[in-house]
Amino acid sequence: MDVRADTSAAPPDSAAASPKIWRVSELNRRIRDSLEGAFGEIWLEGEISNFRAQPSGHWYFTLKDEAAQLDAVFFAGARRRGENLQWAGDAAPRDGLRVQVLGRVTVYEPRGRLQINVLRLKECGIGELQIRFEQLKRRLAAEGLFDPARKRTLPLLPQRVAIVTSPSGAALQDMLKIAGRRFPNLHLVIFGVRVQGKGAAEEVAAAVDEANRRHRQGAARFDALIVGRGGGSLEDLWAFNEEIVARAVARSAIPTISAVGHETDFTICDFVADVRAPTPSAAAELLVGRKDEFEERLRRIAHNLGLQMDRGRLQCRNRLGDLRSRLVRHRPEERIRALWRERTVLGRDLRRALEAAARTSQQRLDETAAALREAWARRRERASGTLDRLRAQLAALGPDAVLRRGFSITLLADGRALRDPAEAPTGARLRTRLLAGEVASVVVNAEGASRRRHETARADPRQFELFETGSDPL
Numbered sequence: 358m359d360v361r362a363d364t365s366a367a368p369p370d371s372a373a374a375s376p377k378i379w380r381v382s383e384l385n386r387r388i389r390d391s392l393e394g395a396f397g398e399i400w401l402e403g404e405i406s407n408f409r410a411q412p413s414g415h416w417y418f419t420l421k422d423e424a425a426q427l428d429a430v431f432f433a434g435a436r437r438r439g440e441n442l443q444w445a446g447d448a449a450p451r452d453g454l455r456v457q458v459l460g461r462v463t464v465y466e467p468r469g470r471l472q473i474n475v476l477r478l479k480e481c482g483i484g485e486l487q488i489r490f491e492q493l494k495r496r497l498a499a500e501g502l503f504d505p506a507r508k509r510t511l512p513l514l515p516q517r518v519a520i521v522t523s524p525s526g527a528a529l530q531d532m533l534k535i536a537g538r539r540f541p542n543l544h545l546v547i548f549g550v551r552v553q554g555k556g557a558a559e560e561v562a563a564a565v566d567e568a569n570r571r572h573r574q575g576a577a578r579f580d581a582l583i584v585g586r587g588g589g590s591l592e593d594l595w596a597f598n599e600e601i602v603a604r605a606v607a608r609s610a611i612p613t614i615s616a617v618g619h620e621t622d623f624t625i626c627d628f629v630a631d632v633r634a635p636t637p638s639a640a641a642e643l644l645v646g647r648k649d650e651f652e653e654r655l656r657r658i659a660h661n662l663g664l665q666m667d668r669g670r671l672q673c674r675n676r677l678g679d680l681r682s683r684l685v686r687h688r689p690e691e692r693i694r695a696l697w698r699e700r701t702v703l704g705r706d707l708r709r710a711l712e713a714a715a716r717t718s719q720q721r722l723d724e725t726a727a728a729l730r731e732a733w734a735r736r737r738e739r740a741s742g743t744l745d746r747l748r749a750q751l752a753a754l755g756p757d758a759v760l761r762r763g764f765s766i767t768l769l770a771d772g773r774a775l776r777d778p779a780e781a782p783t784g785a786r787l788r789t790r791l792l793a794g795e796v797a798s799v800v801v802n803a804e805g806a807s808r809r810r811h812e813t814a815r816a817d818p819r820q821f822e823l824f825e826t827g828s829d830p831l
Contacts, residue, residue: 453487
């Protein structure tokens with residue numbers, strides 16, 4: 358670029374000569390002519406940032422690389438005239454896109470700003486910052502930090518609100534102005550931080566953590582937390598795309614509002630926060646309701662309640678009057694007296710019926726008892742005769758009757774009757790029961806019923822004993 362001053366004035370050695378006084382517009386025009394003449398149409402490659410599409414159809418954006426940036430404008434007429442415009446469809450470019458442009462380097466005279474007027478535009482790929490943005494966005498989304506289920510609702514009437522932003526930015530002044538106008542009683546605590554440049558992300562994250570520390574310890578209970586700043590390019594907003602800020606917002610115990618940039622700007626902080634506001638001013642309006650609106654709403658509610666109470670009282674009064682007229686019409690006292698008389702008659706009839714039934718039941722009971730006594734006497738007489746016959750048969754068949762006929766019964770030591778010689782081995786003690794008593798014996802030889810010997814006369818008195826037990830039955 359060749360920029361030269363105008364030397365058409367008088368030579369310096371002329372004492373009467375005076376320096377040329379330039380007007381600003383004249384200088385800007387001369388610089389513009391020099392730039393356009395020096396460069397002409399050139400190809401320029403860079404990354405789109407701070408893209409803005411105007412209603413007129415013009416596109417304004419910034420072309421940048423790692424070290425510098427340049428304003429660019431793509432007028433609607435130039436886009437329509439471009440016969441070989443290498444841009445797909447009517448969709449506008451987006452921030453972070455790497456492009457190549459053909460244009461003329463010039464100066465926007467009213468502001469003296471260097472810019473390039475784009476004639477052609479073609480896409481090269483996504484810029485480095487946009488790639489980092491998409492990678493972090495995918496990774497945090499996979500971890501569930503963007504899950505709508507973890508989003509919290511904002512309080513209806515917040516009392517204390519923490520704001521993490523630049524203390525000197527216009528965004529803070531907008532929020533303070535709106536909050537003061539809508540609800541003067543609101544208590545705001547400002548955590549001043551840098552919002553762009555090196556170290557800004559660390560300051561924002563530290564401020565979010567500090568607000569939560571005070572909230573947890575009870576030093577300052579916050580109902581909501583606003584994290585934000587005003588608009589800017591992708592680089593200006595990049596602090597809110599850093600992972601350290603996203604993690605701090607995600608672990609915040611205070612419901613958070615992300616209010617970064619303009620409505621078209623989206624950051625990682627927006628996706629992690631509980632609520633995204635398109636601008637800081639919108640965040641203040643979203644969080645802080647107008648005090649007069651709440652008062653008016655309360656007045657309406659009180660008025661509606663009064664109307665409902667009046668309506669309820671009127672309905673109750675009408676209902677009561679209707680019931681009173683129905684009572685008069687139906688004469689309930691006459692009905693009650695008639696029912697009382699009917700009850701008296703029914704009670705008298707019931708007592709008579711119960712007394713008759715009781716007499717009938719008593720008569721039937723007496724007749725049944727007499728019949729039962731007569732039947733029982735006959736049955737007892739029959740049972741007595743049967744018992745006498747059975748007693749006689751038992752006496753005839755009992756063991757005493759057998760003994761009286763001259764027989765005896767031999768018993769083992771355990772009291773069982775001896776029926777088989779095999780049950781009495783040699784040496785076993787036996788008792789033989791006779792009509793007049795018992796005889797004890799010892800088995801000498803057990804070969805059969807006819808070979809058993811009872812030696813009572815010659816036996817050892819210690820082995821044989823004769824018992825006189827009378828005729829007690831077994």
